[in-house]
Amino acid sequence: MFSRRALEALTAAITGAFGIAVIVQSLDNGIGWSTAGVESGTFPFMTGLIVAAGSLYNLARGWLRGREIIVDRVAFRRTLALFLPAAVFVAAIPLVGMYVASAGYLLATLRMQSGLAWLRALAIAILVAIGLYVVFEWSFQVALPHGLLGAWLEH
């Protein structure tokens, strides 16, 4: 599915892009020496340069060697099966809040992927949501997001 070459290129592109963003941004802060000492952009600028140069090297080296497949189709499907529902869960938080989102996420994964019976999956999902509420909101007074749903319910 994916060769080492492709993943190396992807990673080098990510780090390289970050490095360039750092270089560009640190120019705003000023580079070099001023009356207030070493200017605040100097150090990030240097790290940005090194990150960008290193990424270029890793890109070239990764491209030249490594045609072998390191993530095959089966492995990739497994990773996605774990990551995609989690991403949906995270995306749902601003809408339905942490409690509903995490209960829904658990219910879905336990029922669909692990094949637990509806009732068991539902019971676990609700218990976890209640547990979260008790530990965070109730005892440590850390308000988890209630989302648009929560705002709507309050009205």
Added chain:
Amino acid sequence: MRTLTFAVVAASLVAAPAFAWQPTKAIEFVATAGPGGGTDNFARAVQAAIVKNKLLDQPIVVVNKGGGSGAEGYTYVKGMAGDPYHLVFGTSNTWQQPMVSKVAFKASDFTPIAAMVQDEFLLWVKQDGPKDVKEYLAAMKAKGSSAKMGGAQSKDTDELLTRMIEKTAGLKFIYVPFKSGAEAAVQLAGGHVDSHVNNPSESIGQWKGNTQRPICVFNAKRLAAGPKVTAAEGWSDIPTCQEAGLAIPLFQQPRTVWLPLKVTPEQVAFYVDLMKKVQATAEWKDYVEKSSQSQVFLTGQEFTDYMTQDSGRVHKVAEEQGWLVK
């Protein structure tokens, strides 16, 4: 004085049901400082006064958002427009920080409630350092451009005051910014800087321990006589800077409370009244005394006027120093 405040409290208690608005859920106090910082102590003192005297039926949670020298907390509450359940606790940073730093808020993003206390500034030297202001000024002058002043943060109140001292006394300082006043105090104790301008509460422990001592206070009159700090001296024994020969009559830092924008006048009135009640409690008086601050209560027009005046002063120094953000 006491009977008067009691009268005010009594009157406001009677008047309480007249408020058109009452909170119906938990209130969040957002402290624009990390745990243990001056603003954190301020928010927690208000919380303690309210909780212990049952001034509110709703619980209060103090949340620390001290990232970016407090910008984190201001930005967070700015986004809560119309929500009367988030109060931000800060300092003059509300108007000062946007002037000198590219942050995503400005003072007009908030509804002012009150300034509740003014923190004092003193000039501190090492225990075996210059014995008074005259000696200090002479010693710094002799050092030329290698005189070092420590302080908390950059382009903040400490550096502002440092630059004002430079100008008034014709000196040149290397200002070394540390993370907090407490850190600056330790650096002075170790002799790595020549002086700093800490608040009383930031250095009282060091003074008691005889590693450093204050030589003057930036106020028009001496501080209130509390219990003696060291065997020989207390706060009221420290001369004002003006009488000691450094002509900066007054420099203080207000501790302030704000709501986000788009709240109703009833909500503002409710919190103004709540803060007034807080000031009448024993817990609050204890906090003010222990931290050697001066109590004030600026609200409404008075607060706005103060802000305008202080902004003008900050703006002048910031312009001279080239700190203003473009």
Added chain:
Amino acid sequence: MENFDLLLHGFSIAISVDHVALMIGGVLLGILVGVLPGLGAPNGVSLLLPITFGMQPVSAIILLSSIYWGALFGGSVTSILFNIPGEPSSVATTFDGYPMARSGRPTQALATAFGSAAFGALVGVVLITCLASWIAGVALKFGPAEYFAVYFLAFSSFIGVGGAPPIKTVVSLTLGFAIAAIGMDTVSGQVRLTMGVDELVKGVNFVVAVMGLFGIGELLIAVEEEMHARAVSSRIDWREVFRTIASLPRYGWVLLRSAAVGCWMGITPGGPTAASFMSYGIAKRVSRRRDKFGTGEPEGIIAPETADHAAGTSALLPMLSLGIPGSATAAVMMGGLMIWGLNPGPALFIEQPDFVWGLIASMYLGNIVAVVLVLLTVPIFAALMRLPFFFIAPLIFIVCVVGAYSVSNSYLDVLLMMGFGVLGYLFKKLDYPLAPLVLAVVIGDKAEDAFRQSMLMSQGSLRIFVDNALVSTLVGLGFALLLVPPLARTFGRLRKRAA
């Protein structure tokens, strides 16, 4: 000997039914907040702070410091079992703790960690007892240049011990430095590298980064390699706990060395995180079993844990004697001190001997209470490993998401954590080392601040780093650690060629 008398006096204050009850309550609460990533000792401490206002200061500080002990121990649990470090200082514990737990020895991994942690803390307390006044004096000698030298030493003792490709190590390290620079800059008061996201002015929180890089990243790797197929068999076995503890003295030299590193970094302002990394780095350099490091080697757990706790304990001393909190928890406690009307500072020891020595005595007791309680929980935590992967994986996701959010009530942090998760997966897949990145995120900006403060003070002259015996020794040691291994290698190769 005078200190010893004071300590006995302290014990007479600390030992009472009430106080021991407070310790047990505090430790249990501490373990709970320590185990949950995102929550930490500061949450527990600030939750209980209002309750303590009415207490005697000694009772109050005993309660709060017990939370601290509990959280220190609890923080290692998730690092070892799920590769999710709850605090910066337990990152180094994951390097060998997690592999050991995965290979079916979670009980041994946890017991090793707790046993060596208790030893480290004990050494720290003994040091405080005997050398309190001397240590306070030493800490005053550290100006910005010396601070920088300490951070430099921590970096150089850790960098270069891994076998990762050098350029990938460099990218990982500098990436960490750049991430650490995001947000408000102390020295200039300027906002840096926010990439147009206003909220980033607060910086990237460390816990958010490691939960993504380690926790989520590891999960993605694990599911791909079908790790869940290899179920970890961990029987609840109390004897295993005792056997492990009884075998610890065999590593006496590692324990002592790590405790020394920890105390040194706790007194000098390096802190527990730098201490644990440095100790791991040194252990890996000098151990005879260095090839086994990273695969579940006991020494790789003992070294960071001992140093972490020795540093965490001795870091309470600067809080009391100088008023500089060594950690967020210490900062909350210090706020408490002020509310109780005590001023941390050099005079505290003289003015409030009952308070100070009561606290020091309670450190001995609190640690013993904490280690006993936490060892009792080992089989329970180890049993978590037997839960099926399909159940534990979504649960870890939820715990990480909630944890990232609760660090500063921010949804952005949740998104960042997911991003770091993907990055962690890619890095792990392609042999980029994660540890240098993490170390740079934790102490990178502090090192930069110290460097720039030094440059301000010396007005641009590098001579400030060789100005006195202390700073030049530190810098020299740092260079030696950095340069000796590659030089020795080159020299060895040359000699081989000549022969």
